Amino acid sequence: xxxxxxxxxxxxxxxxxxxxxxxxxxPGSRNTPLVHSIENxxxxxxxxIVDERSAAFFALGLSEALDEPVCVxxxxxxxxxxxxxxxxxxxxxxxxxxxxxADRERYELFQMKEQLINQVxxxxxxxxxxxxxPEVKNLDDELYANRIINEALLELNHNGKGPIQINYSVVxxxxxxxxxxxxQRVISRIEKEEINSEELKKKLENKSRIIFYIGMDxxxxxxxxxxxxxxxxxxxxxxxxxxxxNIDGEHFINASVLGECITRNEIDKMIPDLVITIxxxxxSPLRNYLASKKYNFEHWHIAVDGVINDAFKxxxxxxxxxxxxxxxxxxNESGNNSYQYYKQWKDRIDKVQYNNLGFSNFSVIKxxxxxxxxxxxxxxxVLNAIRISNYFxxxxxxKCYANVGADGIDxxxxxxxxxxxxxxxxxxxxxxxxxxxxxxxxxxYVDKNNMRILVxxxxxxxxxxxxxxxxMIPTLDKHVAxxxxxxxxxxxxxxxxxxxxxxxxxxxxxxxxKLVKKSDKPIILEVFTDANTDASTLKKFWxxxxxxxxxxxxxxxxxxxxxxxxxxxxxxxxxx
Amino acid sequence: xxxxxxETLKAKGYIDIIYTFDIKSEIxxxxxxxxxxxxxxxxxxxxxxxxxxxxGKENLHKKCIxxxxxxxxxxxxxxxxxxxxxKLNIFVxxxxxxxxxxKTDFIRxxxxxxxxxxxEDFSEYKSLILKATAQCxxxxxxxxxxxxxxxxxxxxxxxxxxxILKKDDEVFFYNPNNVxxxxxxxxxxxxxxxxxxxxxxxxxxxxxxxxxxxxxxxxLLLLDLNILNNRYINENFKVILFNAxxxxxxxxxxxxxxxxxxxxxxxNKIDEDVLNEFWNLEESAILLVKxxx
Numbered sequence: 001x002x003x004x005x006x007x008x009x010x011x012x013x014x015x016x017x018x019x020x021x022x023x024x025x026x027p028g029s030r031n032t033p034l035v036h037s038i039e040n041x042x043x044x045x046x047x048x049i050v051d052e053r054s055a056a057f058f059a060l061g062l063s064e065a066l067d068e069p070v071c072v073x074x075x076x077x078x079x080x081x082x083x084x085x086x087x088x089x090x091x092x093x094x095x096x097x098x099x100x101x102a103d104r105e106r107y108e109l110f111q112m113k114e115q116l117i118n119q120v121x122x123x124x125x126x127x128x129x130x131x132x133x134p135e136v137k138n139l140d141d142e143l144y145a146n147r148i149i150n151e152a153l154l155e156l157n158h159n160g161k162g163p164i165q166i167n168y169s170v171v172x173x174x175x176x177x178x179x180x181x182x183x184q185r186v187i188s189r190i191e192k193e194e195i196n197s198e199e200l201k202k203k204l205e206n207k208s209r210i211i212f213y214i215g216m217d218x219x220x221x222x223x224x225x226x227x228x229x230x231x232x233x234x235x236x237x238x239x240x241x242x243x244x245x246n247i248d249g250e251h252f253i254n255a256s257v258l259g260e261c262i263t264r265n266e267i268d269k270m271i272p273d274l275v276i277t278i279x280x281x282x283x284s285p286l287r288n289y290l291a292s293k294k295y296n297f298e299h300w301h302i303a304v305d306g307v308i309n310d311a312f313k314x315x316x317x318x319x320x321x322x323x324x325x326x327x328x329x330x331x332n333e334s335g336n337n338s339y340q341y342y343k344q345w346k347d348r349i350d351k352v353q354y355n356n357l358g359f360s361n362f363s364v365i366k367x368x369x370x371x372x373x374x375x376x377x378x379x380x381x382v383l384n385a386i387r388i389s390n391y392f393x394x395x396x397x398x399k400c401y402a403n404v405g406a407d408g409i410d411x412x413x414x415x416x417x418x419x420x421x422x423x424x425x426x427x428x429x430x431x432x433x434x435x436x437x438x439x440x441x442x443x444x445y446v447d448k449n450n451m452r453i454l455v456x457x458x459x460x461x462x463x464x465x466x467x468x469x470x471x472m473i474p475t476l477d478k479h480v481a482x483x484x485x486x487x488x489x490x491x492x493x494x495x496x497x498x499x500x501x502x503x504x505x506x507x508x509x510x511x512x513x514k515l516v517k518k519s520d521k522p523i524i525l526e527v528f529t530d531a532n533t534d535a536s537t538l539k540k541f542w543x544x545x546x547x548x549x550x551x552x553x554x555x556x557x558x559x560x561x562x563x564x565x566x567x568x569x570x571x572x573x574x575x576x
Numbered sequence: 577x578x579x580x581x582x583e584t585l586k587a588k589g590y591i592d593i594i595y596t597f598d599i600k601s602e603i604x605x606x607x608x609x610x611x612x613x614x615x616x617x618x619x620x621x622x623x624x625x626x627x628x629x630x631x632g633k634e635n636l637h638k639k640c641i642x643x644x645x646x647x648x649x650x651x652x653x654x655x656x657x658x659x660x661x662x663k664l665n666i667f668v669x670x671x672x673x674x675x676x677x678x679k680t681d682f683i684r685x686x687x688x689x690x691x692x693x694x695x696e697d698f699s700e701y702k703s704l705i706l707k708a709t710a711q712c713x714x715x716x717x718x719x720x721x722x723x724x725x726x727x728x729x730x731x732x733x734x735x736x737x738x739x740i741l742k743k744d745d746e747v748f749f750y751n752p753n754n755v756x757x758x759x760x761x762x763x764x765x766x767x768x769x770x771x772x773x774x775x776x777x778x779x780x781x782x783x784x785x786x787x788x789x790x791x792x793x794x795x796l797l798l799l800d801l802n803i804l805n806n807r808y809i810n811e812n813f814k815v816i817l818f819n820a821x822x823x824x825x826x827x828x829x830x831x832x833x834x835x836x837x838x839x840x841x842x843x844n845k846i847d848e849d850v851l852n853e854f855w856n857l858e859e860s861a862i863l864l865v866k867x868x869x
Contacts, residue, residue: 049806053772053775054803056772058776060776061775061778061780061782063783064776078654084650086776117661117686122685124682125679126679
């Protein structure tokens with residue numbers, strides 16, 4: 001019988017599926033749920049050595065002889081410290097030692113309770129990877145535990161062999177009452193040389209709803225665009241991308257706008273049976289919809305460094321290769337896309353209406369996107385600059401950049417200056433006031449005549465007007481939205497920059513006209529909008545474009561009619 | 577520099593020095609003389625035991641300084657963790673051959689005071705050390721020191737082994753000097769991996785499921801004594817412990833070995849007949865050799 005402790009079950013299932021067979025156990029209570037579960041399991045071979053330091057060295061020798069991973073298990077506290085000498089040697093000699101350190105009640109660490117030391121990543125510089133598996137109480141915990149255990153086990157022989165630490169909480173010893181442990185989702189990593197092209201093609205041919213989801217891609221590879229345009233015609237798929245993927249094709253869809261406009265009822269009907277992801281970050285809440293627990297589809301990720309990006313909590317395979325190498329492997333001349341699935345996405349996108357934008361940051365960005373000429377480059381700063389520009393897109397030959405990775409307010413101006421200095425193409429920066437002023441130290445380097453900066457100055461962080469608003473936080477301007485009275489005009493410390501401003505549509509049209517033309521100097525166009533209007537325009541746009549079913553429509557009406565308190569009460573009642 | 581450190585600690589009441597493993601023989605004569613004249617000396621081979629020993633002394637208000645080879649720092653983690661909980665101020669001085677070898681991030685959580693000494697001007701370090709003595713927590717001082725890596729010459733022994741071992745046979749040598757051509761496989765164990773060599777060897781022979789020979793100075797058994805008491809020792813276990821006289825003059829070590837059902841023999845000189853008999857014995861065996869091999 002196996003332990004009833006859920007994270008122990010997950011661990012055992014994944015150890016089996018990653019073909020790890022050897023254990024050296026040291027006695028202790030905390031690791032008993034694991035030890036007793038595996039000692040009678042014919043898939044594992046166990047050894048018992050009391051002194052954990054000797055046990056870890058025994059395991060090290062065993063692993064060296066077999067050239068296979070060997071697990072060591074011990075109880076909590078100083079028991080785990082005794083693994084340190086062997087972990088160091090294993091790290092320096094590239095030996096696959098798996099330290100399974102059982103841990104206790106995390107919340108009582110250092111609160112006068114014995115046997116509680118900080119075990120998380122305790123071997124620090126002597127492990128390839130260290131994880132801390134929480135007590136599993138719900139599906140979120142389970143998915144997290146599953147993913148990180150997969151990650152750790154995959155790291156044992158990734159880019160060289162070496163030791164890992166899996167620290168896992170055992171708060172309650174549980175019972176040995178489980179006859180069969182559920183098989184967990186295993187994540188596999190397939191390296192370039194291991195790709196079986198024919199097998200992949202067969203799998204893909206059998207799918208009727210494939211999404212190629214292309215996130216931010218720093219490679220900006222034209223070959224990728226070319227191959228995607230070939231492959232998308234050969235399978236029943238749709239290619240979803242955004243400005244920052246820097247790819248274009250007849251059947252590619254920038255679905256970013258749906259992230260905020262689509263409803264759960266709609267997405268229910270558009271669920272794929274396979275998602276193939278390329279790139280690092282998807283700047284759209286669409287990702288969150290697809291990550292819903294109720295959907296069950298396969299996810300393959302293509303990454304040159306082989307890292308695990310479990311964007312939808314359904315990842316099964318990582319292909320460690322360049323995206324073009326993967327696409328080459330799946331090229332299938334005899335295949336044919338019915339475009340049924342594509343049409344479903346296209347029809348929904350086509351229903352989005354851009355009405356009543358007024359004079360807001362939304363309308364300004366719309367006009368800007370439209371005006372940026374062919375063969376330019378664009379850099380967008382954080383939040384609305386990336387978000388709203390993604391709703392419109394640019395001309396196909398325009399290359400787009402943004403610091404989407406960590407998505408911070410800092411450094412957009414400096415990054416843009418670097419980019420504009422690396423090309424003679426017209427280079428545009430779309431930036432908000434806070435982000436611009438944040439990075440003002442680089443203003444002196446705005447000195448090349450291909451540089452064009454559009455600053456939308458609403459004298460505050462408009463994002464906070466959207467997220468909270470004055471109604472929720474009357475003092476919003478004080479600290480949260482950091483309201484100021486600075487005009488960018490006064491912050492330009494050079495006479496070699498042409499300054500333009502726009503406070504209305506007419507001035508904007510004139511400003512944009514100049515902005516996209518050749519000039520001897522860099523140009524800054526400062527456009528003034530109102531933060532409150534900006535936030536309400538955006539929210540109204542989303543609301544107007546939601547296609548609700550009857551239930552949704554009723555909800556919408558109730559929200560309009562009832563007070564917030566009344567809505568909360570009804571929500572509580574329905575939950576009961 | 578070592579004298580400066582010790583002088584500073586002595587002024588704060590640290591009067592016990594604990595030498596671990598071979599570190600005493602690594603200390604310069606002038607440093608050693610100063611230590612002999614100013615401190616009470618304790619010798620505890622295993623660094624892990626030394627930290628617990630110091631903890632015991634500190635419980636009775638004897639302030640301790642443990643001197644270790646920096647290679648062995650990992651083995652202090654267990655005792656230092658307990659010391660940290662008990663809020664006692666043990667000083668560990670770790671001597672390193674090279675700055676590159678100093679890796680201490682793993683132990684910072686229980687040794688908040690880590691003083692890395694890099695240059696010759698001691699005044700700045702002195703204030704850090706004094707500050708550390710006032711805190712109720714273990715402290716670590718790392719110091720580059722002229723540590724000699726003692727190598728062993730196995731060439732005469734290899735000539736002997738060439739007559740007995742076959743091509744696929746494996747022999748583990750601890751820190752060998754240049755080795756002669758040989759008919760069998762040689763695996764070297766670096767001195768920085770001196771802890772639990774027998775444990776590691778046992779795991780190895782369990783994995784390869786055939787006998788191999790382990791050849792180490794007998795004193796290393798003192799860093800791994802308890803491993804002889806386990807259930808996985810079988811006829812593939814063949815260990816030669818040389819310089820046995822450095823460990824015990826009497827037969828207590830042999831008795832511990834035999835109590836664990838391992839055949840044991842202590843000899844003064846190894847020859848072909850003895851080696852042949854030992855290697856072909858159908859049971860686990862340890863050969864204790866007095867002197868070099």
